[in-house]
Amino acid sequence: MPTPDPAQPWAPYDALLLVSFGGPEGPDDVVPFLENVTRGRGIPRERLEQVGEHYFQFGGRSPINDQNREFIAALRDDLSAAGIDVPIYWGNRNWDPYLADTLRQMAADGITRAACFVTSAYSSYSSCRQYRENLADAVADVEGAPQLDKLRHYFNHPGFVESVVDATLAALADLPAAVREGAHLAFVTHSVPETMDEASGPDGGAYTAQHLSVAEEVVERVRQETGRRHQHELVFCSRSGAPHVPWLEPDVNDHLRELHDLGTSAVVMVPIGFVSDHMEVIYDLDTEAMATAEKLGLPATRAATAGIDPRFVAVVRDLLLERAAVERGAEVSRRAVGSMPALWDRCPVGCCANPRGERPALCGS
Numbered sequence: 001m002p003t004p005d006p007a008q009p010w011a012p013y014d015a016l017l018l019v020s021f022g023g024p025e026g027p028d029d030v031v032p033f034l035e036n037v038t039r040g041r042g043i044p045r046e047r048l049e050q051v052g053e054h055y056f057q058f059g060g061r062s063p064i065n066d067q068n069r070e071f072i073a074a075l076r077d078d079l080s081a082a083g084i085d086v087p088i089y090w091g092n093r094n095w096d097p098y099l100a101d102t103l104r105q106m107a108a109d110g111i112t113r114a115a116c117f118v119t120s121a122y123s124s125y126s127s128c129r130q131y132r133e134n135l136a137d138a139v140a141d142v143e144g145a146p147q148l149d150k151l152r153h154y155f156n157h158p159g160f161v162e163s164v165v166d167a168t169l170a171a172l173a174d175l176p177a178a179v180r181e182g183a184h185l186a187f188v189t190h191s192v193p194e195t196m197d198e199a200s201g202p203d204g205g206a207y208t209a210q211h212l213s214v215a216e217e218v219v220e221r222v223r224q225e226t227g228r229r230h231q232h233e234l235v236f237c238s239r240s241g242a243p244h245v246p247w248l249e250p251d252v253n254d255h256l257r258e259l260h261d262l263g264t265s266a267v268v269m270v271p272i273g274f275v276s277d278h279m280e281v282i283y284d285l286d287t288e289a290m291a292t293a294e295k296l297g298l299p300a301t302r303a304a305t306a307g308i309d310p311r312f313v314a315v316v317r318d319l320l321l322e323r324a325a326v327e328r329g330a331e332v333s334r335r336a337v338g339s340m341p342a343l344w345d346r347c348p349v350g351c352c353a354n355p356r357g358e359r360p361a362l363c364g365s
């Protein structure tokens with residue numbers, strides 16, 4: 001493996017590492033995968049059986065690993081079209097290819113320093129620090145592991161927001177004209193315990209605040225395009241954990257029932273909490289929430305996730321070159337849209353505290 005050429009715009013990096021959640025690839029994988037996900041979480045057995053059922057409804061295979069393979073292929077095309085010659089590696093939290101195995105391969109290939117792109121856009125323990133802990137565990141396990149830098153949060157990067165705006169416009173266009181004007185936008189994300197939101201970011205409440213800033217920006221851009229400012233709300237899916245523990249609400253299904261009772265003409269669900277159409281989207285939204293809307297007689301469509309939208313794929317290139325310049329001590333202008341500035345490169349001390357106590361985490365200040 002050639003040593004990184006300091007003159008290259010991506011120096012000091014000699015690789016990119018895509019970090020993701022992982023998912024089962026067949027029926028035999030489902031239970032071991034769920035055991036990985038919930039290790040030490042005290043998730044009730046019946047919840048695991050329920051979630052396992054969701055996977056078996058789709059043949060025991062989550063789409064998430066295939067979506068990451070597609071994303072890597074699109075990213076490879078994007079980087080080579082830009083003349084950026086860095087290998088792309090992929091490691092998961094909960095399934096093969098596991099992070100430690102991938103780091104072992106990177107070390108064997110002589111990789112010295114990699115930029116990490118996590119397929120999770122927002123700040124919270126589950127969506128950020130837990131990945132940083134996974135990276136720390138993997139580095140601790142691997143002799144000669146490369147130095148890893150996590151690329152900044154990209155929920156307010158124009159490449160992500162613009163793909164969400166166009167997906168929302170397309171989903172609105174899919175509604176019958178008669179109900180489109182009054183359609184309500186339901187911005188959906190993964191519910192987390194209220195305490196996890198309160199502990200998110202350096203000052204708390206970052207998880208909901210970041211989602212709200214994306215939702216507001218999308219609503220405004222849709223208004224600029226259509227002349228309509230649609231009613232909207234941030235709602236949640238995939239709540240888990242013990243029933244007595246308060247998690248962020250309203251659940252998307254409860255919200256659909258409320259919209260129906262208010263006489264809302266239609267709803268567009270915009271899954272801003274996820275970057276690809278994985279199980280939380282194809283089951284919780286496309287199956288469960290759509291069935292609720294159907295039962296209510298409420299016209300509903302679902303906006304696509306960013307997936308391999310070229311503008312979203314280009315976010316990785318933009319953040320790689322931005323961070324490389326920062327690490328070389330160069331001045332950078334960081335692209336961000338909406339009410340929040342571009343976020344930090346290194347997570348501040350205490351950010352997104354682990355509810356189960358402090359553990360080693362990489363890529364912090």
Ligand SMILES: CC1=C(CCC(=O)O)c2cc3nc(cc4[nH]c(cc5[nH]c(cc1n2)c(C)c5CCC(=O)O)c(CCC(=O)O)c4C)C(CCC(=O)O)=C3C
Nearest residue numbers: 021023037041051062064120126127190240241278279280
């Ligand atoms: C914030 C967040 C994201 C978004 C950010 C990110 O992308 O990381 C996310 C993504 C995902 N969550 C996923 C699956 C699961 N999440 C679970 C459980 C949990 N998720 C949580 C939070 C999040 N989860 C939390 C607080 C729990 C409770 C247990 C705990 O405290 O950790 C469980 C256990 C069963 C259950 O209780 O639901 C499963 C199976 C999959 C894979 C889907 C596929 O296979 O296609 C993906 C992408």
Ligand SMILES: [Fe+2]
Nearest residue numbers: 126190238280
């Ligand atoms: Fe989850």
